[in-house]
Amino acid sequence: MATLPTSEDELIARFGPHPMYEPAGGFARRPAAERLVKTHCCFCGVQCGIQLKVADGHVIGFEPWEEFPVNRGKLCSKGVARYLQNDHPDRLLHPLRRTESGFRRASWDEALGLVVERIRSIQQRHGRDAFAVLGGASLTNEKAYLLGKLARIALRTANIDYNGRLCMVSAAAANKMAFGVDRAANPWSDIPLAKCVMLVGTNVGECFPILTDYVWRARDTGAKVVVVDPRLTPIARTADLFLPVKPGRDSALFAGILADLVRRGAIDREFIHAHTVGFEAVREAVAKYTPLHTEALTGVPAASIVRAAELWAEAPTSMLLHARGLEHHTKGVENVLSTINLVLATGRIGKPGCGYGTITGQGNGQGGREHGQRCNQLPGGRDIENPAHRAEVARFWGVTETELPRAGLSAVEIFDAIERGEIKGLLSLSINPMVSLPDAAKTRRALERLEFFGAIDFFLSETARHADVVLAGSLQEEDEGTITTGEGRVVRLRRSVEPPGDARVDWRILVELAARLGFADKFRYTCAEDLFRELCAASSGGPIDYGGMSYEKIEKNLGVFWPCPKPEHPGTPRLFEGGRFAHADGRARFHVVDYRPPAEDVDRDYPLFLTTGRVVSQYLSGNQTRRIGPLLDQAPEPYVEIHPQLAEALGIAAGQMVRLATRRGELRLPALLTRAIRPDTVFVPYHWAGRLSVNRITHRALDPISKIPEFKVCAVRVEAS
Ligand code: SF4
Numbered sequence: 001m002a003t004l005p006t007s008e009d010e011l012i013a014r015f016g017p018h019p020m021y022e023p024a025g026g027f028a029r030r031p032a033a034e035r036l037v038k039t040h041c042c043f044c045g046v047q048c049g050i051q052l053k054v055a056d057g058h059v060i061g062f063e064p065w066e067e068f069p070v071n072r073g074k075l076c077s078k079g080v081a082r083y084l085q086n087d088h089p090d091r092l093l094h095p096l097r098r099t100e101s102g103f104r105r106a107s108w109d110e111a112l113g114l115v116v117e118r119i120r121s122i123q124q125r126h127g128r129d130a131f132a133v134l135g136g137a138s139l140t141n142e143k144a145y146l147l148g149k150l151a152r153i154a155l156r157t158a159n160i161d162y163n164g165r166l167c168m169v170s171a172a173a174a175n176k177m178a179f180g181v182d183r184a185a186n187p188w189s190d191i192p193l194a195k196c197v198m199l200v201g202t203n204v205g206e207c208f209p210i211l212t213d214y215v216w217r218a219r220d221t222g223a224k225v226v227v228v229d230p231r232l233t234p235i236a237r238t239a240d241l242f243l244p245v246k247p248g249r250d251s252a253l254f255a256g257i258l259a260d261l262v263r264r265g266a267i268d269r270e271f272i273h274a275h276t277v278g279f280e281a282v283r284e285a286v287a288k289y290t291p292l293h294t295e296a297l298t299g300v301p302a303a304s305i306v307r308a309a310e311l312w313a314e315a316p317t318s319m320l321l322h323a324r325g326l327e328h329h330t331k332g333v334e335n336v337l338s339t340i341n342l343v344l345a346t347g348r349i350g351k352p353g354c355g356y357g358t359i360t361g362q363g364n365g366q367g368g369r370e371h372g373q374r375c376n377q378l379p380g381g382r383d384i385e386n387p388a389h390r391a392e393v394a395r396f397w398g399v400t401e402t403e404l405p406r407a408g409l410s411a412v413e414i415f416d417a418i419e420r421g422e423i424k425g426l427l428s429l430s431i432n433p434m435v436s437l438p439d440a441a442k443t444r445r446a447l448e449r450l451e452f453f454g455a456i457d458f459f460l461s462e463t464a465r466h467a468d469v470v471l472a473g474s475l476q477e478e479d480e481g482t483i484t485t486g487e488g489r490v491v492r493l494r495r496s497v498e499p500p501g502d503a504r505v506d507w508r509i510l511v512e513l514a515a516r517l518g519f520a521d522k523f524r525y526t527c528a529e530d531l532f533r534e535l536c537a538a539s540s541g542g543p544i545d546y547g548g549m550s551y552e553k554i555e556k557n558l559g560v561f562w563p564c565p566k567p568e569h570p571g572t573p574r575l576f577e578g579g580r581f582a583h584a585d586g587r588a589r590f591h592v593v594d595y596r597p598p599a600e601d602v603d604r605d606y607p608l609f610l611t612t613g614r615v616v617s618q619y620l621s622g623n624q625t626r627r628i629g630p631l632l633d634q635a636p637e638p639y640v641e642i643h644p645q646l647a648e649a650l651g652i653a654a655g656q657m658v659r660l661a662t663r664r665g666e667l668r669l670p671a672l673l674t675r676a677i678r679p680d681t682v683f684v685p686y687h688w689a690g691r692l693s694v695n696r697i698t699h700r701a702l703d704p705i706s707k708i709p710e711f712k713v714c715a716v717r718v719e720a721s
Contacts, residue, residue, distance in 0.1 A: 035054050036054070037494050044207065044363065047070070048070060048079055050063075052496045059497055062082075069558060078619060091475075108504070113516070115427065115469055128405070129408065132427075135162040140483060144364070146510050147373045149372065157408065160408060161409065162373045168327065168365050169369070170336055174333045178337060182369070184356070187574060194223055195218075196223060196318035197223055197226070201325020204235045212235060224241070226241045229242075230244060230246065230611055241311060243308060246300075251337075252298050257342060258341055262283055266309070275347075279345065285593070299678070318346070319348075322358055328708060329708075332708050366488060370544045379538040397538075412702060423450075427455075428463065433463055436695065441696065472504065477495070479495055482532060490560050492559075557571070600699050609680060609714075610683075614686070617631040618687035637670075638684055640683070646682075652718075657670055664699070698714055
């Protein structure tokens, strides 16, 4: 998979010096490598092990880290290029302050003083909740914990949320509802043990390339691979069965598959009886989803629906994995629950090669949602509205329970409240909503309404450009910490280099803000490990228990899976063994899911589905990967995928510019004609900003439970331009 250069010499030999990725000072002046630092790739939730090559205070290359068990030295195209971000000329080197004529350099004292003064001023005039905080889902666990504590203790605002709200929260909510706890049930090493692997709305080959190897290892030992997606993604091309579901119809499809399993008697009555609650209601609810009825709803041929049920039923072991294609919907939680119903009804969980999981795309998609930077959550995965949980955390932080804010607004709702004038101030940490939120014009209007906006970031993202103060923070390789990968394994990040210039490590910026707000006594940390110790202690006894972890233990074991409640506990790679779930009665819950259409379905004026997603060479909003020359060269601009039949009907030729119009606005992109997409659907990748941003035209409707926006389906009109 490593198609990109692995050293600067090779980079120059193949590409020549390039202003986009030539480090400051030029390649020629670089000394030989002084040391290798074992750490992790920052560009997805797999967190592959990598050794960064460091010389003279710069990351200059990498070596494989073959002992790390998840990737055994392998890396995808993003992984082999990740070292190039460290010395980029766009790196923020000092704080910036907005003036009439643009940004000017500011001292840390001035910048931090201004942030604190504006927080106080806005909260005094408009109330504590008028100042909001937003964090990223690539932050270390330490930073996620600290940001939540800063918001609740030093700002005492209810309105803190995070970028995972745009990503995995539907799975998180469904996991808690069904299993009582939110984590992938199995380690990735269970995938090759499965005899049927069902991949739902997950473009594994491009979004989590290293996991493709796990699926192929399963296939090599006889597993059947079933892929559900509106697009024939790279993994779908090698599948045994491909179910090209119409966007927004997943829950109907899974009701249809489950109904067929019930009809053929291929459910595990013993498991259902001993370990679950609610199956009979689900059985009755799915009965109407005959193959023909399901075909009519989903566009998937009835024979394929029956074949999917057959393949699942025939296999002695099976894994079901999904990602944003299932979750980015106004019924994202229902979609996920419909897949969990299938897993539970067949008893395929809690055993080797049997299980279920969501694949996290963001660097710390799992850990970022565990430690209290969500609007409804306290550390240790505790529920902010649960009186017992509130009391535990209040006691731990040394405040009264009434001093802890209640549940606040989610990320999209925070922007809506800003636009309405209810929230006046915002502090953000490594989040780029100008690119990542749907309906970007609304996001821009909201940012322009803010009285004050302070952004902590390492590059001047499209969002940070709207800030009054930008605090130069840290890249992953400039700090210590931990990340919890998509399989629930807590891994160690090691500092490779110091932040350049006058930039600072993020958590030190947050600690300084807390001190200036008068809370130095509650934020006494001298290193990231202090933060981790406190995080672990705070989680102890909670639903997400890190109580027995330490940096030393994580390093020694190449990662520790939670729950790990005591120092002598080895961690828990596979959850729910023996059919014991995390609800108080130990039983998993079935949930009745009846299909309902997306918030904006196709009609006469907007007759096609628009769906969005990723490409292999870009990461999230592109704030990092669009700055890495070889990655940008692979995917310099977005395009719209159109089926040749549709293109012919619309008079569109390959490469021609087309106009995409939704009720939010318009976008012009070149046409990429491909048979890998349904003829009633067009696809646009989302990593670009401004006039190239597909999120200018996506829909802001939210799932009522998870509050995730419906990125994966809206109605669009497509015309030659
Ligand atoms: Fe990095 Fe993910 Fe690729 Fe691994 S699979 S190298 S973590 S982007």
